[in-house]
Amino acid sequence: MPLEKKNSIDYVMETASGPHFSGLHSLTAAASPFSDVNAPNQPFVIGVSGGTASGKTTVCDMIIQQLHDHRVVLVNQDSFYRGLTAEESKCVHKYNFDHPDAFDTEQLLDCVLTLKSGQSVQVPIYDFKHHQRSSDSFRQVNASDVIILEGILVFHDQRVRNLMNMKIFVDTDADLRLSRRIRRDTVERGRDVSSVLEQYAKFVKPAFDDFILPSKKYADVIIPRGGDNHVAIDLIVQHIQTKLGQHDLCKIYPNTYVIQSTFQIRGMHTLIRDKEISKHDFAFYSDRLIRLVVEHGLGRLPFTEKQVITPTGSIYTGVDFCKKLCGVSIVRSGESMENALRACCKGIKIGKILIHRDGDDGRKLIYEKLPKDISERHVLLLDPVLATGNSANHAIELLIQKGVPESHIIFLNLISAPEGIHCVCKRFPSLKIVTSEIDAALNGEFRVIPVKPSSIFLSTEQFVSLTDKNPSSGSPILYRTARVFTAVSSYELYIKRNGTGTHLVRLHFSPFKAQNFNLASAKFDVLANGFLLLRGFSAYNLVLKEFLLRVDGEVLEIMFSPLGNSGFAFVCAIEVFSAPKDFIIDDGARLINDDGFLVFESAAKKAATTLPLREF
Numbered sequence: 001m002p003l004e005k006k007n008s009i010d011y012v013m014e015t016a017s018g019p020h021f022s023g024l025h026s027l028t029a030a031a032s033p034f035s036d037v038n039a040p041n042q043p044f045v046i047g048v049s050g051g052t053a054s055g056k057t058t059v060c061d062m063i064i065q066q067l068h069d070h071r072v073v074l075v076n077q078d079s080f081y082r083g084l085t086a087e088e089s090k091c092v093h094k095y096n097f098d099h100p101d102a103f104d105t106e107q108l109l110d111c112v113l114t115l116k117s118g119q120s121v122q123v124p125i126y127d128f129k130h131h132q133r134s135s136d137s138f139r140q141v142n143a144s145d146v147i148i149l150e151g152i153l154v155f156h157d158q159r160v161r162n163l164m165n166m167k168i169f170v171d172t173d174a175d176l177r178l179s180r181r182i183r184r185d186t187v188e189r190g191r192d193v194s195s196v197l198e199q200y201a202k203f204v205k206p207a208f209d210d211f212i213l214p215s216k217k218y219a220d221v222i223i224p225r226g227g228d229n230h231v232a233i234d235l236i237v238q239h240i241q242t243k244l245g246q247h248d249l250c251k252i253y254p255n256t257y258v259i260q261s262t263f264q265i266r267g268m269h270t271l272i273r274d275k276e277i278s279k280h281d282f283a284f285y286s287d288r289l290i291r292l293v294v295e296h297g298l299g300r301l302p303f304t305e306k307q308v309i310t311p312t313g314s315i316y317t318g319v320d321f322c323k324k325l326c327g328v329s330i331v332r333s334g335e336s337m338e339n340a341l342r343a344c345c346k347g348i349k350i351g352k353i354l355i356h357r358d359g360d361d362g363r364k365l366i367y368e369k370l371p372k373d374i375s376e377r378h379v380l381l382l383d384p385v386l387a388t389g390n391s392a393n394h395a396i397e398l399l400i401q402k403g404v405p406e407s408h409i410i411f412l413n414l415i416s417a418p419e420g421i422h423c424v425c426k427r428f429p430s431l432k433i434v435t436s437e438i439d440a441a442l443n444g445e446f447r448v449i450p451v452k453p454s455s456i457f458l459s460t461e462q463f464v465s466l467t468d469k470n471p472s473s474g475s476p477i478l479y480r481t482a483r484v485f486t487a488v489s490s491y492e493l494y495i496k497r498n499g500t501g502t503h504l505v506r507l508h509f510s511p512f513k514a515q516n517f518n519l520a521s522a523k524f525d526v527l528a529n530g531f532l533l534l535r536g537f538s539a540y541n542l543v544l545k546e547f548l549l550r551v552d553g554e555v556l557e558i559m560f561s562p563l564g565n566s567g568f569a570f571v572c573a574i575e576v577f578s579a580p581k582d583f584i585i586d587d588g589a590r591l592i593n594d595d596g597f598l599v600f601e602s603a604a605k606k607a608a609t610t611l612p613l614r615e616f
């Protein structure tokens, strides 16, 4: 069959037999071919060592402060002091706290390995005054992006060193360290100066020379003057941020860009993923996130240099935006990104692609409405969730068939799954993907649907609201207004959480004349979640149409598609009622007619129109 025919709306609608899914399909982790990349990102482990009172804790605090947009946990080697036995406690001044054996290194190893595996741990609490661990309390340390392991001997054991991605040695003058130690131990640890000096001479200094200083060679970075060295700390933080900001997939596919994560962005993601979020907040925060993605995507467009004269008469050399641009949303969910795109690019042209699954064999049908000159434009392809990537690939293929160079396509997502990134980037290496978060992987429970769950959401701005100025007497108010759509437009109705079930859709059409529109001359198709409800429909009188259809999910999309010369569609009112789940008998429904009866199989997967009541 010629492609033209295959892509025609008629063909799509004729052959449509199942509901449309937005491309978000669940895969079990086991089924995923990308298990290596899907494994949760390993935390970045930083080891910080140095002599006593060198400023290790101070440096760690400064790093944590600057890494404010990441989850960072600090693990102190001190927490793993074994604690003294009753016998040892009696002559504490003979105990060497600076020898590697003073620590339970096996427990420390376990702790870091557990945190690296993404689990939380209970870290012991050590009391320096009594040289004991607390017997009944622990500090809960949660899994995080960065683990900082700090202590005088954290570089001593090779197994601990091997867990570190970065090793920092804080190098502070010995005299300064001693003076700090005297002050700290007398003020904070209840010691007297002579015992501090005695311990220092007997254990602390020799252990520094024997174990700590020799471990300096393992350091990747040496920070002279500890916390006073702001330049070194800034450089370290920048390096960590680069490492963290770069998702593994961005290293594999350099054309994948994840917008820089901040607490604000993580906070917004936390909100929109919270099943308790209100509709209003969901719409507000997802829109904020989408705008960030759109702005980032626009930043990936080519630009030309431009000079302007400022009000003070000087020349400002800047850049000029790329003008040949358009948005294309993958219907249905992509439309939720259109407003953000319009807010950023005034008057931008927006096209639509509907990917329609044809049966269960994976075949797809495509309906499109794209700007005629799309081949000359850079395309921002919109779909908030990149899941398996199948729908995206169909949409991209279509754009390329329309003459858009692959490198002129920027695919914007709110949330991307690794499967989707692999699927799209492997096939289209020159295209760019911009996303605000890459999820761990798709799994059975992963069903983020970032469409705006407002009770009803109109996806277009190309509509006109009409009012009948001369209504016939007694005409209900419902029929005195209408919405006219001059382009493919859809309403998204958020039904309820997991609204799977049968719904009655009622459409009201009352043709009147207003402004330059004669509603009786409108000719259009109406689709609901991909089902063709009305084909080539015109309303010459007041018409009420009812349909029963099953909705799998939370969103019911009703789409109006103007046809032929009329160039517009209209509707006066839409009503949706929920029916009991088993309202339509799935198998065995029969239509009795003169020739016998017709048996319907999988009736619930089809749309049914109700028949007008007649008087006999």
Ligand SMILES: Nc1ncnc2c1ncn2[C@@H]1O[C@H](COP(=O)(O)OP(=O)(O)O)[C@@H](O)[C@H]1O
Pocket: 050, 051, 052, 053, 054, 055, 056, 057, 058, 059, 180, 181, 184, 225, 226, 227, 228
């Ligand atoms: N740059 C600095 N200037 C002044 N005091 C400092 C500085 N760095 C650390 N200190 C002080 O020295 C003591 C030991 O510092 P700390 O960071 O706890 O070292 P460590 O963790 O290496 O034992 C603390 O009392 C701290 O306030």
Ligand SMILES: O=c1ccn([C@@H]2O[C@H](COP(=O)(O)O)[C@@H](O)[C@H]2O)c(=O)[nH]1
Pocket: 051, 052, 053, 056, 078, 081, 097, 098, 127, 128, 129, 130, 131, 132, 151, 152, 204
């Ligand atoms: O019960 C204890 C345990 C340890 N110490 C001393 O503490 C330092 C290590 O901590 P820093 O914060 O790195 O200075 C070590 O030199 C031990 O001597 C102690 O005095 N009593």
